[in-house]
Amino acid sequence: MLHSLTSDDDRFRTIRFGTGLNLLVAERTDASTDTDSRNGAGKSSMVELLHFLLGARNEPKAVWAGEKLRDHTFRLKLDWPGRPETLTVTRSTTRPNRVTLDPDITRSSPGGLFEHAAEVSTKDWQWAMERDLYGVDSEGAEVSGRTLLSFAIRRVDAGGFLEPTRTFAQQSPHDAMVNLCHLFGLDVGLAARYRLLSNQEATRKKLVEAAKDPVWGKIVGRSAELRGEIGAIEQRVSELEHQIASFQVVPEYENIRREADELDRRIRSLRASEAVDRRNLQDMEQSVDEVAEPDDRYLESAYKQLNLILGQEVRRRFDDVRAFHETVVRNREKQLHEEISRLRRLLEERTRTRTRLGERQAALLHTLNSGGALDALNSLQYALAREQAHLESLRHRFQAAQALEASRREIEAKRLELEQEMVTDLEDRDTITFEASSLFNTYARRLYGDGKNPYLTFSPGKQRMQIEPKIEDDGSRGIHNMVIFCFDLTAAVIAHRAGRGPDFLVHDSHLYDGVDERQVARALQLAAEVTETERMQYIVTMNSDDLNKAVSMGFEANPYIIEPHLTDQPDGGLFGFRF
Template identity: 80%
Template sequence: MLHSLTSNDERFQSVHFGPGLNILVAERTDISTDTDSRNGSGKSSVIELIHFLFGAQGGNKSLWANESLGRHVFTLELDWPGLREVLTVTRAAGRPNRISVYPDVTRRAPQSLFEQAAEISPKEWQWLIERDLYGSSAENAEISGRTLMSFTVRRVGSGGFLEPTRTFAQQSPHDAMVNLCHLFGLDVGLAARYRLLSNQESTRKKLVEAAKDPVWGKIVGRSAELRGEIGAVEQRLTELERQIADFQVVPEYENIRREADRIDQQIRALRASEAIERRNLQDLERAMEDVAEPDDRYMEAAYKQLNMILGREVRRRFDEVRAFHQTVVRNREKQLSEEVARLRELLSERGRRRQELGERQAVLLRTLNSGGALDALTSLQFALAREQAHLESLRHRFQAAQALEASRRDIDAQRLELEQEMIVDLEDRDAATREANALFNRYARRLYGDGKNPYLAFSPTKQRMRIEPKIEDDGSRGIHNMVIFCFDLTASVIAHRSGRGPDFLIHDSHLYDGVDERQVARALQLAAEVSEAEGMQYIVTMNSDDLQKAISVGFVADPYIIEPHLTDQPYGGLFGFRF
């Protein structure tokens, strides 16, 4: 059972729950104007916060995503299976990815003297809800803790009151039915197989549509066309294999090819060396042009202009320097000439060698081109490898096409088999379905008398398992909502009795919209009696005028009204402020 819903914000009006029937009332105050509305008092926010604390993810439009609640930390206290003390669940609106539970019910570590809270992710928290509140025996089971909680605490914002067997508008009927089968004690595995077959059928239809597309159709194709194409490719492969088997390769061709490659490398090396040596030759020839004896005649003219006469000793020294320089120049010129001659001879030799190699290479290439045996064999082998790869691809596509075309027959056969298995299973679980049917019948007749014949229909079909609550009605919204009330009450009692569900059920005030005051009074009285008899808790939010209508026909509400009394005033709502 739930004990309290609180916040770290002092403006928040803490909600305290008790056993049995709990009515959270939103009142219209004496100072309210015609424009005041109890839609902002926080009735539905209580439902949303309970879901938030039970691990709901939500999104940008979720209540707890509002920036006004960014610093709020919400806490839910409740009984927990296997605990003697109360479990405290805490989650911050600004840090929704971590949930604190105290004491640690993860059972990942032995209990210590100083018990600490466990910080877990919403996914881990969902598994704990499945394991402890809904009695799931294995992690990664077919059921979903969030889906089951949505049947226990329906939300109007997600379309929870549109159908008895769905909790939101886009919910897959197979997902809903898997979880309902768990609550009613039916074979969840069989219901999950319906879901699996439905997913396979959906995939098959998409592939069939894709196969009709001119581009995507090439990925799979049709088996009849692929069979013909495979035959044609196999014929080409047979011919290629025969040609290769009959082909004779002369060993000399390989030797000739190797020699031709070797000569080509030598020619390339010679050309590279020639380029370097020609560059060196050009540098040497330019150096020879720059070689010249020094001219010292300018010196005598310069001395004459200065009216100076060169002495004999000075003239002798100049003659010696002149002779030395002439010797150096002649030696330099001789060396350059010899190196130029050597390079020209080397280039000439390389040219002759390159010409000889070129002639030999031409002979070899003519021999290879005239024979062509190696090229022909290589081409045949390449064509064979290409056709083999194409054949393998076609065979894979053929298998996929056959599987796709046979999948419909296979799925239909599995559905017929599954339908029969479900029929046999329901016969074996006759006591469970009878119990659920009897409870639903009793609850509905408490609301509408013995003039109607309400029942629960458990119907295995070829497409899916169906659980359908039936009450003869005129199509009114009020009766539709009371069908949901009786259905939820039946599922909660059945699940709680067998340890497959929690001991609480919560309904928003929207469930009672359009319901006759007599049925409202009877529903509340029934919820009070059933919750007391079963040791359960029924929590409902209501507008004061709707509750007053039930009181006017005899319902005694005072023992069941809980604190706080929400109002339509700015500071009278659940959060203590408007945002």
């Protein structure tokens, strides 16, 4: 149980708690004006300070992190399981990551008479609460001590009163169910598997969406597309491997290539010269056919027709001219034959040279075609390595794509299997669930009589374990808040009986907003009776006018009102000053 909440600031008004029901009341004084308000009296701040001292992480917007509370130190005295003396927890706003425990209860076993105070980290303090207050077996368990504590001390600013089975607005329903299963004594491991499957499904959906993106799709991919791409790369790799296997490195590769190029140039030059010579040979052979001696016999016939007689002197000159022309013709014919013979010999020699050069060129080209330079081989090997790496990457992506596409079916199958396991487990634990359901039903009927149909169900589903508290209502806020009251009281009692939870429950006055005064009176009376019977503690903050309404309905409040009496005056709040 909690005993006291104090501070090193003299203005702070110490709160002292007792057993059973504790009412911390904020009153409206006779000196109050219309502008005064009890909203800043410190009711919710008390809840925040309890969380601060019970290991809450340092939050920039929390009440203890404000400028007005800088350099303040707060202390909480409470009972601790298995120890006869009270535990004092001290935490300063200047060093929020450290907590002083007196005595040091973070060790696994008590230190006897010589046990002293120790300063520990908030993480060690949180683990000590998980171990001792909630009976958690080992660090790193599926449940969270801070989450479990938030069901015992709900925070209005975090959205603690929005739903019965959640204690802050952004809380994962799976996280909430895991911790609630611990409080009610159900199989936490099965509930944690729901959370794991939910996380896997969320990841799968993100990857599926990423596969549709043109950029991220290159990382994730689709199996059908990847299968085709793998086939193309495999063919390319096979071709490169064959080229490398048959590749021969040719020594003096560049010299051989240059010689082959030079032979090709010479062969083309010989062919060009040969074409010119064959044309010349053709012209000369034609000229030989056209060579003939001059015929002058027509002169004598012509002279006869003219009745002219040629003299000897004329005849002798004609004979000289004829002889000269015959000599010229014979010389030309001889010269043409000699030139034809020369051209034929030249053509034959060029043919033989061209044939020889062609054979040498063919040998060089065969050498080049059968192998290559070392640089070419290195390039082929580099290309092969690159394609092989690409192929391996594609295969990994293909396996991942197949796994992603198959993961939906696997997750669905695991969910069905898990649902059946949870059904079996609940059947085995029907005594536990029946006890919790009976308590909730009893508490709710104490508030609303037999006219409502209250129930608390534990039902396994495909998505998660469902714990649903319900009181038949018309959607009013008041009944909704009383569902939370009955649910929290049920969970606290069940957990405390089994040693899985602390012996205190704390509610802020916001829980009673909108609640009919009859249900307020019955809820406070019920809490007083239950905590007395179960040897527990229920702490609730209330405005005096709401309490007076309950009193008017027959509730006797005086025995349960604790000090201090908070007021709406500047110095009447919990801190002794207004923020």
